[in-house]
Amino acid sequence: MMIRYGFLSTHPPTRCGLATFNAALAAHLGEGGVVRIAANGDDPTPVPGVVHTWTTTTPAGWRDSAEVLSTFDVAVVQHEYGIYPGRDGSEVLSVLRRLTVPSLVVLHTVLTYPTESQKSLLEEIVAAADAVVTITKAARDRLLVGYAVDAAKVSVIPHGTSDYAGPPSSRGAQPHLLTWGLLGPGKGIEWALRGLARLRDLEPPPVYTVAGRTHPKVIEHHGEAYRASLHQLGAALGIAHNVRYESSYLDDAALGELVRSADIIVLPYDSTEQVTSGVLVEAVAARIPVVATAFPHAVELLTDGPGLLVPHKNPTALATAIRRILTKPALAATLRQRNGHAEPALRWPAVAQQYHDVAARLVAAHHRPVAVAGK
Template identity: 65%
Template sequence: MACTYGFLSTHPPTQCGLATFNSALSAHLTKGGMRGGTVRVTTEGDDERSIPGVVHTWGPGRSDGWQAAASALDRFDVAIVQHEYGIYPGPDGQDVLPLLRRLTVPSIVILHTVLTRPTPRQRRLLEQIVEAAGAVVTMTGTARDRLLAGYHVDGAKVSVIPHGAADHTRVSAQRRLRPHLLTWGLIGPGKGIEWALRALALLGDLIPTPTYTVAGKTHPKVLEHHGEAYRNRLHRIGTRLGVSASVRYDPVYRDDASLSRLIRSADVVLLPYDSPEQVTSGVLIEAVAAGVPIVATSFPHAVELLTGGPGLLVPHEDPAALASAVRRILTEPGLAKDLTKGTAALVPALLWPAVAARYDELARSLIAARPSAVAAAMP
């Protein structure tokens, strides 16, 4: 039986991790003519033009708000809801809760963040969201364990399905004359790029000296509230350290093909993130799928995926440790190959077709579990 999907999320042309994730997941779940549509969540200043695949827009200040969004999602067999604090209207995005309670179709809520130290309101809201959902997905075992240990939720509802990735191996790796270090994604405080610049300064004795690409626009929310203060600070740090000539800032939001070429040109992907809370990183998944060695700070998703795997872990805010790990990958014979040799076994389960198939299986299990009278009324 054909299954139709309604998605609730930010969505392109909005540029953020949730929008990119939702775009990829919806594209793969609706391949082959399957019907689906996105209820796009927007904020003040977002582009509100008509977008293919978007069946309704939940914008700021609309009096019908979550009610109209719920009605739009009820036209599909299953609603897939992306959850992140602050995406939806209301304190901590609380307006998503009455929407979930209003839905008459099964819902799958994907948790992009599970905090270890939530405020009391954040904790209670997430507990109520899990209660209202038909099923809940975390993208790492760490996030699931954190959810079950720190919140009063029904563990039987929670599944782990990894963040999807594109098949970057279809693109040939194009090595550069100098070792190429890469960080990409939306830029802003917390990305830890200042520590990577300091690490780069400690690698000046290598011959040839590495280059470092920082690819990505400034996060729209950061740009709105702080302008380019963080990026300007990075330029000042690079100048002070004498590494500016080796750093390339590439402030574009790339399509899949362009991103694949960039990732495959890297010798090392640097993820020097500051936060110890990050249980999901799409950039990390893409780097693993591309088969490029990774040096990352010990945020939870990196610890789970890289321990004994395709990368090296370092402490937060430690440029000497970053530099040492990069130096090892660039100079120790065979280390880069040893780090990534197990990637081939991991990648098939991380690619979008496999990830979408698991969501489809979960959705069909929810439909099958519905009361027979409701199921009989379905088209």
């Protein structure tokens, strides 16, 4: 079935995980257009595929956005608190209620302890949507247990991945640790630095690359204070010479080469709520051993999988896990072989097909003749 998709989301040139996710999904679903959510000051550069821009400072911008989305067969709405106008982003609900076509809402955050406003809003979003997708089973379980929602509407479709797997790219003599993604408080890099300081006795000691620009919202409110604090901490710990900061934006080819050069992907995130991590999925699919704090998505993918879990904010545990992988080749080989989660089902074409299957059911139901009593 040919379906024309309308997408509502942040989108490139905005650089955030949600924009990257939406761009990949839109590219693999094919025919359609994007209604881009843009904060005041976002790069206004026109992007192919964007048919309308909803600037968050535009009064009642939801109305025009809903009208544009209703020209497609299905509206795919990315939901994250804080990207839409209104309290907790409540104006997305106005869009959903005004649509004249079926809607599929992708939930990127499901909080265990939401405020009353956040809980009520998410329940109303699910009620207004025709279908809802969570990216992990943990998010679905949390949604069904903690919120009053219709379970029949909810499907689990994994986060898609690029194809970064392949032979290792060039590596130096030192073991290479890597963290990538937008930088900001909560990323936990300070714990990784403290862990790295506990590995100086290794011969040779590992080098740690932190790749990614500072998150635009962090820049807006705090400038580069977090990045500066990391530089200061590295110097104080005596490991600055073993840490590389790559702050330029990397395209897929450059990022793939960087990922394949890593011996271990380190995800020292502070959040205990994170049910979706695109970086984690990409790391697993690339078959690189992962050391991650026990946030929900990591617990789901790494338990008996290709990585080790450690407690939050615990540099000693981080260092111990990294040391085990670097000094025990058999363990590293075992972790690389635990690639059950990295099967083709995680690649974007397969993930997009799952979205298409849900959308096709919605379109079919939308066009099904309504039975008239007595006929």
